[in-house]
Amino acid sequence: MNSLTTTSTEDCLEIIAKLAEKEGHAHVSDIARQLGVKKPSVTATLKSLAEKGLVQYESYHPVELTRKGTQIATKVMKKHDTLKCFLTQCLKLPAEHADTLACKLEHELDDVALERLSEFVKMKSLDQLLPDEEAVIVSINPALGRRVAPYGLVKGASVRLSRIAPLGDPRSFLVNDTEISLRASEAKQIQVEVQAV
Amino acid sequence: MNRALSIALVGQPNCGKTTIFNALTGGRQHVGNYSGVTVERHTGICSWKDVEIQITDLPGAHSLTASSVDEAIVQKTLLEERFDVLVNVIDSTQLTRSLYLTVQLLNLGFPVILALNMSDEAETKGIRIDIKQLEMLTGCPVVQTVGRLGKGMDELRAAVLKTIQKPFVRKIPDWNYHGDEHMRRAVSKLSEALSPEKPLFLSAPSPEWVAVKLLERDTTVTEEVFQRIPTLQTIVQHQIGMLEAAQGESSEEVVSDFRYGIINALVQACQRQSAPSREDITRQVDRVITHRIWGLPIFFLIMYAMFSLTFIASEPLMHLLESAFASLGSLLGSCWPAARFPELRSLALDGVLGGVCGVLVFLPNILMLFLCLALIEGTGYMARAAFIMDRAMRAVGLQGKSFIPLVIGFGCSVPAIMATRMIESRRDRLATLFIVPLMSCGAKLPIYSLIIAAFFTPVWRAPVLLSVYLIGVLAAFAVAALMRKTVFKDESSIFILELPPYRLPTFKSVGIHLWERAQLYIYKAGTIILVASIIFWAATTYPKTGHPEDTVSGRVGYVLEPAMRHIGFDWHISSALVGAFAAKEVFVSQLAILAAVDGEKPLRQFLQERYTPLQGYVLMIFCLMATPCVATFATVRKETQSWGWAFAQQGAMTLLAYCVCLVIYQVGCLLF
Numbered sequence: 001m002n003s004l005t006t007t008s009t010e011d012c013l014e015i016i017a018k019l020a021e022k023e024g025h026a027h028v029s030d031i032a033r034q035l036g037v038k039k040p041s042v043t044a045t046l047k048s049l050a051e052k053g054l055v056q057y058e059s060y061h062p063v064e065l066t067r068k069g070t071q072i073a074t075k076v077m078k079k080h081d082t083l084k085c086f087l088t089q090c091l092k093l094p095a096e097h098a099d100t101l102a103c104k105l106e107h108e109l110d111d112v113a114l115e116r117l118s119e120f121v122k123m124k125s126l127d128q129l130l131p132d133e134e135a136v137i138v139s140i141n142p143a144l145g146r147r148v149a150p151y152g153l154v155k156g157a158s159v160r161l162s163r164i165a166p167l168g169d170p171r172s173f174l175v176n177d178t179e180i181s182l183r184a185s186e187a188k189q190i191q192v193e194v195q196a197v
Numbered sequence: 198m199n200r201a202l203s204i205a206l207v208g209q210p211n212c213g214k215t216t217i218f219n220a221l222t223g224g225r226q227h228v229g230n231y232s233g234v235t236v237e238r239h240t241g242i243c244s245w246k247d248v249e250i251q252i253t254d255l256p257g258a259h260s261l262t263a264s265s266v267d268e269a270i271v272q273k274t275l276l277e278e279r280f281d282v283l284v285n286v287i288d289s290t291q292l293t294r295s296l297y298l299t300v301q302l303l304n305l306g307f308p309v310i311l312a313l314n315m316s317d318e319a320e321t322k323g324i325r326i327d328i329k330q331l332e333m334l335t336g337c338p339v340v341q342t343v344g345r346l347g348k349g350m351d352e353l354r355a356a357v358l359k360t361i362q363k364p365f366v367r368k369i370p371d372w373n374y375h376g377d378e379h380m381r382r383a384v385s386k387l388s389e390a391l392s393p394e395k396p397l398f399l400s401a402p403s404p405e406w407v408a409v410k411l412l413e414r415d416t417t418v419t420e421e422v423f424q425r426i427p428t429l430q431t432i433v434q435h436q437i438g439m440l441e442a443a444q445g446e447s448s449e450e451v452v453s454d455f456r457y458g459i460i461n462a463l464v465q466a467c468q469r470q471s472a473p474s475r476e477d478i479t480r481q482v483d484r485v486i487t488h489r490i491w492g493l494p495i496f497f498l499i500m501y502a503m504f505s506l507t508f509i510a511s512e513p514l515m516h517l518l519e520s521a522f523a524s525l526g527s528l529l530g531s532c533w534p535a536a537r538f539p540e541l542r543s544l545a546l547d548g549v550l551g552g553v554c555g556v557l558v559f560l561p562n563i564l565m566l567f568l569c570l571a572l573i574e575g576t577g578y579m580a581r582a583a584f585i586m587d588r589a590m591r592a593v594g595l596q597g598k599s600f601i602p603l604v605i606g607f608g609c610s611v612p613a614i615m616a617t618r619m620i621e622s623r624r625d626r627l628a629t630l631f632i633v634p635l636m637s638c639g640a641k642l643p644i645y646s647l648i649i650a651a652f653f654t655p656v657w658r659a660p661v662l663l664s665v666y667l668i669g670v671l672a673a674f675a676v677a678a679l680m681r682k683t684v685f686k687d688e689s690s691i692f693i694l695e696l697p698p699y700r701l702p703t704f705k706s707v708g709i710h711l712w713e714r715a716q717l718y719i720y721k722a723g724t725i726i727l728v729a730s731i732i733f734w735a736a737t738t739y740p741k742t743g744h745p746e747d748t749v750s751g752r753v754g755y756v757l758e759p760a761m762r763h764i765g766f767d768w769h770i771s772s773a774l775v776g777a778f779a780a781k782e783v784f785v786s787q788l789a790i791l792a793a794v795d796g797e798k799p800l801r802q803f804l805q806e807r808y809t810p811l812q813g814y815v816l817m818i819f820c821l822m823a824t825p826c827v828a829t830f831a832t833v834r835k836e837t838q839s840w841g842w843a844f845a846q847q848g849a850m851t852l853l854a855y856c857v858c859l860v861i862y863q864v865g866c867l868l869f
Contacts, residue, residue: 099445142447147691149453150209150259152294156457163483166492167588170597172696176293179696181584183591186691 210257306403575702606636
């Protein structure tokens with residue numbers, strides 16, 4: 001990769017972010033494997049990304065995203081999730097197909113379109129849920145997912161906002177028959193789709 | 198039956214497991230410790246129809262993973278110990294969530310009995326569970342129980358005996374109603390690879406269970422397996438990779454989906470929900486308790502009630518005990534002639550009796566406090582308290598569950614530190630327990646009363662007292678915030694809190710709980726306090742020359758004087774502070790001795806003649822912060838299982854005290 005297109009930048013950042021979710025940093029070898037290219041190409045890319053201030057990269061060290069890089073990665077992942085939701089729920093495409101297509105479309109989706117699309121598929125993060133809304137969980141950040149799974153907070157579970165603490169945080173949600181409280185910072189990591197008002 | 202049979206009670210928190218345990222063992226139980234942690238291990242023995250059975254009540258766990266200390270223990274115990282039967286206690290009103298653990302237990306391959314507890318509540322809510330269908334689908338006996346009322350215990354015993362008497366056949370339910378091809382393929386490939394190996398864990402769980410855990414990337418299981426069979430690493434990683442590629446999500450999510458597929462199928466087949474008779478009591482009460490406007494005032498009211506009940510109500514009992522010991526002391530004193538073995542006499546009366554009294558006198562206080570705690574926790578209010586206070590606590594680097602131990606700390610640090618057990622997150626628990634001594638406890642009040650009365654005019658007294666408490670609280674928050682930025686910088690904690698339905702705890706369970714606490718307090722904390730009291734009695738009495746400055750504590754006072762001078766203390770105060778390490782109230786009596794020696798003056802006069810109000814104020818702050826008493830030290834050491842933390846607390850608090858007092862005194866000298 002000699003020149004960096006927006007697509008390859010975003011893909012790279014997205015992969016680093018996903019790998020980092022598990023351990024806090026990403027190894028060059030893992031990035032190479034995921035992208036399906038050789039290590040030298042990856043190091044070249046990483047150097048350009050570092051110059052742009054998007055990653056922290058030193059030879060022989062694992063890669064970390066800077067704040068700017070994280071912002072871009074998060075946005076791309078949100079676009080991916082929203083698109084995937086649209087493709088599976090509205091167009092009824094199978095998961096694998098939707099995933100591959102979303103990967104391609106995410107780079108072309110601009111902010112206005114993203115907003116409208118989000119509204120259309122009624123996707124929001126759990127902390128934005130309003131009292132009368134019934135919603136279904138669409139995706140959960142993996143690091144959080146493992147901790148909340150035993151409480152019933154999994155993909156496909158239906159949730160309602162039950163109550164808000166007097167000081168505004170945390171919020172309590174009704175999941176199946178259980179009341180679970182989460183802080184806003186954690187609820188933000190759960191994407192839901194509103195079913196009916 | 199020749200050998201002793203053993204069963205274990207497993208279930209999620211708040212399922213009523215302990216109530217059933219108490220009902221089955223009749224309160225005859227032994228409380229020990231799991232090695233390396235302060236979680237208590239409850240075991241009991243009972244005999245049914247000539248069969249002796251040992252019952253272990255495992256801690257509540259949502260899942261067989263190691264997310265918290267409790268869960269890690271349950272996983273470890275089930276992997277290392279063989280139980281003849283596992284009794285899975287289930288909250289019938291929350292079948293979906295409860296089955297998350299059940300599904301994992303069944304996969305282990307051990308004999309399991311399902312106890313559908315709280316079946317009366319389920320009925321009220323209109324929930325009906327088809328027992329026969331559930332038995333058929335899970336392959337285990339299912340018993341309906343109401344632990345609170347002791348219903349279903351006979352049926353449970355009968356089921357246990359019947360299961361034990363059958364020859365053991367490893368049985369994994371045929372989970373074929375969730376058609377996930379990829380998952381099933383991955384599990385069967387891995388179990389094939391695992392089967393020929395000798396059992397990896399002492400209790401010999403089924404290879405399928407191990408396979409699912411490996412796919413789920415469970416840290417404990419993965420470590421153990423890879424250590425024993427390094428060659429499996431590639432196979433496992435390959436399977437995980439294939440699974441993730443096929444499903445487009447992480448393997449943990451795939452496993453979780455798989456489990457919920459089974460759970461949903463079970464619930465669909467076995468549970469019928471008709472409209473509940475009326476709106477849940479819990480929801481109605483919660484609407485008031487966690488109300489946006491009224492929630493906080495109600496909360497503070499309840500805290501105040503708890504506080505008053507504990508300290509004010511137990512005071513008469515404490516005074517009773519004190520006077521009883523005093524009478525005992527004078528009785529012994531008159532029986533034992535002063536001439537015979539005067540040293541031994543002094544040791545027995547002042548050292549031992551004084552020490553024992555010092556320990557036991559707290560007992561009504563501790564019991565009252567634990568009664569309140571048991572009620573608050575048993576009813577489910579504790580969760581609401583944490584829910585309400587979380588936001589405020591987070592602003593200072595703690596969390597919602599920290600609030601209650603800190604409030605208790607205003608009465609006494611020992612039960613407050615014990616109360617931090619309710620905090621699952623290690624870093625929050627340690628931070629809370631570390632700052633508890635800064636919540637000015639009841640033992641320091643006599644010191645304040647003495648000094649404030651000696652130096653301040655009536656109009657200033659209340660504000661000065663308030664300022665002392667306030668400085669303590671502010672210092673506590675500052676320390677907590679500092680700890681979050683330094684010691685605990687890299688540790689994050691996720692706050693997930695379940696708000697269980699409101700329930701009434703039974704008299705029996707509360708009673709048993711209190712009895713346990715009393716025993717623990719007397720035996721464990723008591724021994725150290727007793728020994729320390731004797732040591733400090735010796736330090737303040739010997740060498741006996743008639744001059745207080747020659748005793749050990751007097752000499753310590755002299756040695757410390759150069760440093761203490763900067764905060765306005767002379768050797769009298771420093772030597773009296775030595776005794777205060779045993780218990781803060783001792784400071785007052787030590788000063789009294791010094792005053793008496795110095796010409797029989799009343800203590801107040803002694804203070805007024807020698808010291809300024811500024812010195813008095815600084816003294817109060819120093820007593821508030823420095824060297825938490827030996828009872829606190831002992832409790833911290835026990836709760837953290839580490840001498841390091843106990844000593845660190847002593848050091849940090851004393852250093853803090855010195856610095857704060859230095860600032861106040863030096864600035865004060867400049868101003869006044």
